[in-house]
Amino acid sequence: MDSVHKGILKKFEYLKGQLIIGKKEIKGQNSTDRLSPDSFVPEKHMLHDLIRGFYKPAGKPYLLSYQATESEDNYGKQIIWKNENKAEFIRIEMAPPNSPKDNRKKSDIDAARYNLINNIPIGILRKVKKGHNIILGLGKITSEREDGIFIIEPFSYNELKKENLKKLEEIIEELDEIEVINTSVFREVIQRQGQNRFKRTLLKRSNNCALCEIEEPFLIASHIKPWNKCTDAERLNSNNGLLLCPNHDMLFDRGYITFDEHGLIKISSKLPEIIKLKMGIKEDTTIFINLQMKEYMKWHSQYQFKK
Numbered sequence: 001m002d003s004v005h006k007g008i009l010k011k012f013e014y015l016k017g018q019l020i021i022g023k024k025e026i027k028g029q030n031s032t033d034r035l036s037p038d039s040f041v042p043e044k045h046m047l048h049d050l051i052r053g054f055y056k057p058a059g060k061p062y063l064l065s066y067q068a069t070e071s072e073d074n075y076g077k078q079i080i081w082k083n084e085n086k087a088e089f090i091r092i093e094m095a096p097p098n099s100p101k102d103n104r105k106k107s108d109i110d111a112a113r114y115n116l117i118n119n120i121p122i123g124i125l126r127k128v129k130k131g132h133n134i135i136l137g138l139g140k141i142t143s144e145r146e147d148g149i150f151i152i153e154p155f156s157y158n159e160l161k162k163e164n165l166k167k168l169e170e171i172i173e174e175l176d177e178i179e180v181i182n183t184s185v186f187r188e189v190i191q192r193q194g195q196n197r198f199k200r201t202l203l204k205r206s207n208n209c210a211l212c213e214i215e216e217p218f219l220i221a222s223h224i225k226p227w228n229k230c231t232d233a234e235r236l237n238s239n240n241g242l243l244l245c246p247n248h249d250m251l252f253d254r255g256y257i258t259f260d261e262h263g264l265i266k267i268s269s270k271l272p273e274i275i276k277l278k279m280g281i282k283e284d285t286t287i288f289i290n291l292q293m294k295e296y297m298k299w300h301s302q303y304q305f306k307k
C-alpha cells in the first residue's frame with residue numbers, strides 16, 4: 001500500500017462521524033481540482049469522485065472508497081446500523097452497478113474482489129441527501145454474496161493496533177532475552193512492559209537494595225548504563241540492572257557512586273561527607289557483579305561517575 005493510499009484510509013478513520021456539505025472536502029472544488037496535501041496524505045488526492053457508488057482511482061487495481069445510500073432510487077437500504085447517531089454500522093451491503101450497459105461494472109467488481117482477496121480496507125461515505133455526506137470511517141469487504149452484493153464490515157486501524165500491542169505484550173512476556181528489537185511497533189510496548197519485566201527479573205535475584213536492607217515495594221530497578229543511552233536490547237538485559245532503594249538509586253543514577261570490576265564501591269569526591277554518612281555509604285562496601293554486569297559498570301564508571 002503506497003503512502004497516499006494509506007494516508008487516505010487513515011484520514012477516513014479520522015473523519016468518522018463528520019458531515020461534509022458540498023464536494024470541496026471530498027474531491028476538491030472543481031472537477032480538475034484535488035484536495036491539497038495534508039498531515040495524512042503527502043500528495044494531492046480525493047476521498048471519492050462522487051460520480052457513482054464505487055470509487056476506483058484510475059490506474060489502480062483496488063477500490064478506494066464507497067458511497068452508500070439508503071434511498072430507493074439507488075439500491076435501497078444498504079446500511080445495517082449499529083448506532084446511526086454515532087455513524088456506526090454493523091455491515092454495509094455494497095451493490096455493484098446493475099445496468100448491463102455500464103462499461104465500468106466489470107472493473108468495479110474486479111476492484112472489489114481485489115480488496116477482498118488482499119484484505120485492503122475501504123473508506124465509506126453515506127450520502128444523506130444531495131451534496132451531504134457523512135463519513136462512516138473504514139470498512140473491510142469480508143465476502144461476496146451469491147447475488148453479487150459485497151458485504152462490508154467495520155474496520156479500524158486503532159483497534160488493530162491495540163490488538164497487535166496485546167499480542168506483542170504476550171510475546172515479550174514469554175521471551176527471556178530479547179536480542180534485537182528495533183521496530184517502532186515494538187517501541188511502545190517496550191517502554192511500558194519492558195520496565196516491569198526488567199524489574200521482575202531483578203527481583204528473582206534479590207529482594208533488597210544492593211547497598212542496604214530496604215525491600216520491596218520500595219525498590220527501583222535502576223539501569224547501570226542509563227536508559228536513554230541504551231539500545232532496546234540493553235534496556236531489557238537484566239545484567240544492565242541493579243535493584244536499589246530510592247536514595248541509593250539517586251546517588252548511583254547521578255554518578256555520586258559507582259563500582260569497580262570487583263564490585264567495590266567508588267565514591268565521588270563531589271558527594272558531601274554528611275550525605276555519605278546519612279545515606280550509609282561506606283568505603284568498603286562491595287556488591288555482587290557478574291561478568292556481563294562488569295561491562296555495563298565500566299561504562300557507568302567512565303561516563304556517569306562524577307570523579
Ligand SMILES: [Zn+2]
Binds near residue numbers: 211244248
Ligand atoms: Zn539502599
